[in-house]
Structure formats: structure tokens, C-alpha cells
Amino acid sequence: MQRTHSHRTVLLNEAVEALQIQPDGHYIDATFGRGGHSRAILARLSPRGRLTVFDKDPEAVAVARALAAQDARVTVRHEGFAALAALPPASADGLLLDLGVSSPQLDDPARGFSFRHDGPLDMRMDPTRGPSAADWLATATVAEMTEVIRDYGEERFAASIAKAIDRRRQERGPVRTTAELAEIVAGAVKTREPGKDPATRTFQAIRIYINAELEELQQALNAALDVLRPGGRLVVISFHSLEDRMVKRFMVGYARPVADRRAPMVEPPPALLAQLSRTMPSADEVAANPRARSAVMRAATRTAAPRTAALAPAATHRRSA
Template sequence: MQPLHRTVLLNEAVQALQIQPDGHYIDGTFGRGGHSRAILQRLSPRGRLTVFDKDPEAIAVAQALAAADARVTVRHEGFAGLATLPAASVDGVLLDLGVSSPQLDDAARGFSFRHDGPLDMRMDPARGLSAAQWLATASVAEMTEVIREYGEERFAAPIAKAIDRRRQERGPVRTTAELAEIVAGAVKTREPGKDPATRTFQAIRIHINAELEELQQALDASLSVLRAGGRLVVISFHSLEDRMVKRFMQRHSRPEVDRRAPMVEPAAPLLAEVRRVMPSAAEVQDNPRARSAVMRSATRTAAPRPAAGGRRA
């Protein structure tokens, strides 16, 4: 039986895209297709939907959808692939960040400390180092930096030292249960109701999949691929992602002043109508994984694009 996946902020995200029936839309994280199917319901036969995902299981679902619906194009890659699309070719971009319920609930994927399994954590298990492979060779300083920066974990140094001590005494950490046990022994206090391993697992997953770097690439690419009036919608599930999205939208929704030429008129903003939406109390009650979600949206303006190698005109 496939793990149940409930799409967070489904109606709110699709409404924020302001679907044009003949438009071209991007679902940058197909997952199990909840947002994609809702978008397709609003598209005409001339509309198009391009979906991205790294996860091979998600891609299998997406390919089955594409086989039944010619409007769908599938890209087996992360949403940084937005940068390969033609400029001003898209009417809306949706990014639903983080991991899905099926990924968390599948012990073999190694994303969760709640299910013992191989310590993998890769969005695409066929590419890159697994979490276990990285932990087997990373220095204490590197582990400390990753856990502190990506997990916002104040016990990062003790955790890294405990992992290193375990490696020297008993060999590499290979399973999620082993890592969770090591972290629990190194973290002396934790917020009520929060597992000691939460921040460390988040940090290693983000690092292994280069999630923040890819998010920045996708945000930057969205400014190029969106047509004037196109919509950018991003759903985040932790503060690092949301902070990046918030700052990006704030920065590009203000006139840009060139400090080297203060007398030159500021360049027009590239984004407008920046908004934030949180899940309703009813949705959080029905789906506890929605409780940390934050959705931010913005409209691409008609500001001119920069000339090659230069400043916007």
C-alpha cells in the first residue's frame, strides 16, 4: 500500500497561480501530483503543464499522468532545471518544498528517524552521496557547520563529535535508528514534544540534496522564465527556506538603486503583489504536517530585462 499523501495548501496554491486556461505552468515538485492535477483541471486543451521531480517514484506517477494527458511534460530533475526553459515562456511557477509524506513514511528512503532504515536521504537514490556515505568521511568541523547552519542546532558541535567518536569506536553510522540514538545522547535538552534528532536529520537532508542552493537557482530562474503578469508561488516548511523566499520576494519587489550611480533613476521592481498565506486551523487539524507550512506568492511585473552584461534599462 502506498503511503497516504495529503497535498498542503492545495486550493490556496492553485488559486494563487491565477490560472489562465491556455497558459503554461510549472509544478517544480510533482510529488504525487496533487497540485498538478488541480492545475490541469483549470487548463484548456491548449494549456500546458511541465512537472519536475528528482524522485524516481514521483516520476513514475508523473509519466503515467503524461501518458494519459498530452498537456503534461515530465522532467526527471530538480527545479533548478527552470533555468533551461526559454525566457518569458511560463505563466506560473509553483514550488512545494521539502519532502513528501510517502518519502518520510518509506523507511527505505532514510528520511525519518521514526522508521529505522538505511541512512540514505537522497531525493534521487541514483545520484550523489547518501547520508551514510557523507557521514563516513566528513570532518567534525564540516558536520558541525552543516548541522548548525542547516538545522539551526545549538548542540551541533557535541553531535558532530559524538558521530566521530562512534565512527572510531564502532565504524560508520549506517541506519536512521543509529543516527537518532547518537543525537539523543548528545542533545541534553530539547523543546517539549520535539524529537532530539529533528534538526540534525533536517540539516543532513538539506546538505545531501543541496536544497537551499537549488532553491536559490530556481528563484533566480523564475524571474527569467515568467511572463509579465505570471505568478510565482512557493510553499516552505522550515524557517531557512521561508527566510530565503521572503528575502528574495522583498528584494525584487522594491525599486533597485545602483549605489555606483545614485543619480540614475531606480530600476523598476521585478515582482509585485507579494503575499503570505498560512494553512487554516482546520487543515492543520486534519493534516498535522501542514502546521509549519508558509505560502508566499508574487506577480512578475513588466519591468525590462537587463541587457547582456549590464544593468536593467
């Protein structure tokens, strides 16, 4: 029997408004999920408009392909959004990135994303590719685990958690389920944030690492500069501070001219982006969907300036562990 899990699209109307849909335009939903944003975009497109959707998750891709079978304007790519770089230059009028994990992924114990449901410790966006979280935890050194949990989870007890995982491996074998990992973390975290499970940061960190989320986000942001036409909109919804800082620095970095220090008398090239807005969910949306509470949406417009690779801001994170 096929599993069904409900999903509320975060900042649905705000994101579509920020894209400023042109009826005959080409738009990209680089994180299809269950298609909430995509369907809203399609509703504003004419019969000549086009929508390209990306997703790693086979279940999301199945939903997208069902939509494409009913609507010839939709093209589906079973890829992560780092594959945006393969699209033709200046081919899109708008690009949406809705980051993080969807409700169907969180609510399905078999996916292993949540400490609230016991299940296999998987955490892969695409469970057909690459090592699972359990595979990595079975072989990672204490130093590697500490670095990942500290850097990607911003967890101050990272070293204690990594040592506790290592002790568990030596005494009882590898950690294989979400409940086992959550129990280990709870025993290693000395103080708890009010209203937050002690395993929250560790699960976030391991998920980000396993899926190379920050590296892929940086690649997608860089690709957006090439894929968007002049005047095209870039809209990004983030759900934790690491993502939002990366998006903010990227937009700020490209929204101002960058002078060449080797040629101080030469006028700097024009900015490649114009920042537009920062939007948070309304109180009503958060009340109806508590998972929206940490969302931040940032939008920018691609200017008419030519792309210059040398101006790219440096990536703020790297997958070194």
C-alpha cells in the first residue's frame, strides 16, 4: 500500500508573488516536494508557459511525473538542484528553492529523518543513492562526527555526543535506528533548550552532511546567475540559520559592485543581483502549520549585467569530514 502523508506548503502565496509570474515565461521549481508551489505557478502560466521541476526524492518525482502526464507544460528532472547548472544560460524567468525536509519525509518513519518516529536511520533525500546515516555513523571517527555535529548542527555538546556514539558502537554495535540515536544524544546533552528535543541539532547536522545540502545549495545559487534571464527572480525559502546565512551572503555579495584591487582606477562592474525582500510566515500561518515557524524567504532580481565568475563570493561551508 502506498504511503500518504499530508504536506502544507510554506509561504505559498508569498513565494509565487515574489516570482512575478509572466504568463508565457519559463519557471523552475528546484525542490518540487509535493508540488504546492508548482501548482500555484502553473495556475498563473498561459498554455505557452513552461515549468521545470527538480527533486531527488523518488516519491516526490512520482508525484511530479503524474502532474506532467496531465500537463504538457511540466518537465520533470529526478536530480538535486545542483543540476541547475546543466540548463541553458538565460533560459528561465524565475527560480524557486524551498529548502529542507518536507512533511511527508519527516512523517514517514521509514525515511529516518525524525527522532519522533522510530525507524531505520537513513536520512537520504534519495534513498537509492549513497550511504545512509547509519552507514556513515558505523565508520566515522569521533573527530569526524564532532566536526559534522558542531558545524552543521551548531551543537555545543558535539564532542560529547560523538564520544557517546562511539562508546555505543564499541559496547553494542552500530547505531541503526532513529530511536537509538535520539536516546544516545539525550544522554550526552547536559542542558536542553526549552521546547526543543535534545536530538534536534544532531539530526539536522547528520542529515545536512549525508545529503551534502550546503554544498549543493552553493552550487544552485551560483547556477542561478547563469540560468536566470535579466529581470528573472530568485526566491529561496530557508529553514535554519546555516542555509539563511548562505543565501543572505550570496545575495548581498552579488547585489553590490566588486572592485578589482589590481585595477583601482577601473570602474567596478555592475552588480549581478538586486535584493528585493526578506519575508517571514505570518502568525496565522505558523499557528496553522508550526513547521513554518523557522522559515525565512529571501528574493532577488537578476540584473542585466554579464556574468563574471571571478566575482563569485566564496562558499561558507565545505564538506570536509
